[in-house]
């Protein structure tokens with residue numbers, strides 16, 4: 001079911017810029033493995049934890065974005081996050097889509 | 102290897118760039134160790150051209166006034182191959198961007214660049230940015246003087262000028278030495294056109310207050326004829342007015358175009374005149390003739406051979422290329438050749454490392470080791486012998502670099518848009534690809550003639566959509582991409598700002614809308630009219646009536 005307030009937390013790895021997604025207290029490389037927060041307090045708690053963790057200097061710019069889940073698959077609501085999760089739409093050989101994820 | 106005539110770093114330049122590179126290495130180390138946090142580090146990385154984009158970091162490398170040597174081009178290829186994903190993107194600011202560099206590698210990349218007298222300074226931030234110039238500089242038939250010596254003088258004056266490090270906003274200057282404006286002068290914060298007065302003396306016409314973005318303006322004349330030795334004093338006078346009175350409270354109102362239009366051009370002229378008189382009295386900013394001569398010498402015309410004009414002929418592919426991609430040179434027997442980075446269905450402005458290497462070899466063999474990056478995202482071989490054109494064409498064709506479309510409807514400017522850019526509302530590149538495929542037929546392109554399409558993925562207008570004969574602006578409607586159509590813009594000497602047609606089109610509708618607009622032009626044009634001329638004669642209404650088509654019209658009404 002589409003839940004209007006479902007969100008995922010993302011950031012970029014500091015040392016090379018790679019897009020990261022939040023899972024538990026750490027990060028994964030693909031949206032498919034990310035944690036989905038189904039209510040606002042859970043999402044905010046994850047963002048607060050990630051913001052507090054910025055002092056570890058491992059990642060930058062954490063933020064939340066909206067997703068929907070269909071048949072267990074996570075889909076970003078906005079085009080921007082679809083492209084961020086996959087890679088440039090004009091270069092299927094680049095970005096996460098190229099790594100078969 | 103051929104050594105082109107271009108500015109070479111003196112000791113001061115070399116030392117300065119080396120120091121900045123070493124500083125940035127330390128800054129990156131401190132960031133990774135946590136001695137600097139992101140808020141502290143971000144301005145430092147931006148000062149070195151390093152942005153964080155949608156997928157990764159992006160490094161923007163300055164190409165001063167768009168001139169590159171073959172050694173530099175090879176270095177750009179090397180960086181693309183070793184540190185990035187095998188390609189680079191040439192921008193509308195005559196720069197090159199790498200889309201995937203790792204932060205940890207950037208100090209090495211900057212060191213590589215410094216070894217060929219390049220850097221990424223002044224490609225970001227509220228400073229006077231990398232100065233741009235006519236890409237036909239030093240070669241054009243209509244040129245009064247090569248604009249690059251002045252561009253270099255401005256670069257030296259503006260780099261790290263203590264008064265200009267923290268301007269209200271970024272500041273872009275362009276220079277041209279010809280009456281045909283190929284440098285989009287009217288869309289710059291300030292621009293200088295080299296002109297000749299009634300007595301035949303060469304001087305500078307200075308424009309101020311042009312710009313794109315949220316509030317587009319065409320630049321106005323600040324000084325009709327500024328004497329050569331006065332130019333820095335005059336520019337500095339205008340910069341002081343801007344620095345004192347430009348708004349710092351609202352970044353959308355901070356560019357000099359807003360100030361110019363708030364004060365009015367008359368007042369801007371008056372204030373500049375007062376400052377100018379004071380600076381002149383102090384006499385500190387006179388540009389000594391010897392200094393201008395010294396810098397001009399770097400750009401001396403190459404030792405051209407004495408040749409006759411004799412354009413070679415060839416097969417249909419060569420002839421098509423010659424028709425659009427070859428321009429007249431000031432020197433008999435020579436030509437200017439444009440390398441299109443707009444293959445049909447490709448990414449405008451992208452070049453692979455292999456293509457860059459191939460271009461470097463062609464530069465050495467046929468173009469005195471020199472090339473230009475154009476703001477139209479193409480490359481230009483400025484000095485080639487006419488008799489070498491068939492060989493050049495063949496060499497380019499081997500690397501998919503011989504697309505015969507310079508200045509035609511498929512020679513589309515497109516910013517990186519939402520495929521790469523963190524600020525984007527919508528994608529630009531796929532729209533450019535769709536339109537190019539729609540008009541792929543070369544006869545049709547020739548029939549349509551000169552038609553400049555320019556696409557931006559957001560209001561920041563890096564794709565110059567306001568200046569397109571047909572402009573396209575990506576907007577975001579609740580996370581879905583929409584495209585506004587603008588008609589009637591021009592970035593040339595007949596500069597004008599494109600007008601928005603009406604409600605936006607979806608990603609799938611926009612190429613069709615462009616086609617209907619173009620078809621109406623073909624049906625209604627009078628003899629000799631370009632698209633832009635027909636639009637100016639007829640106005641928006643008839644184009645609007647066809648653009649939406651019956652189906653779309655119904656949807657938009659309903």
Ligand code: SF4
Nearest residue numbers: 516522525558559563
């Ligand atoms: S116009 Fe907007 S989307 Fe395009 S490159 Fe500039 S900031 Fe990015």
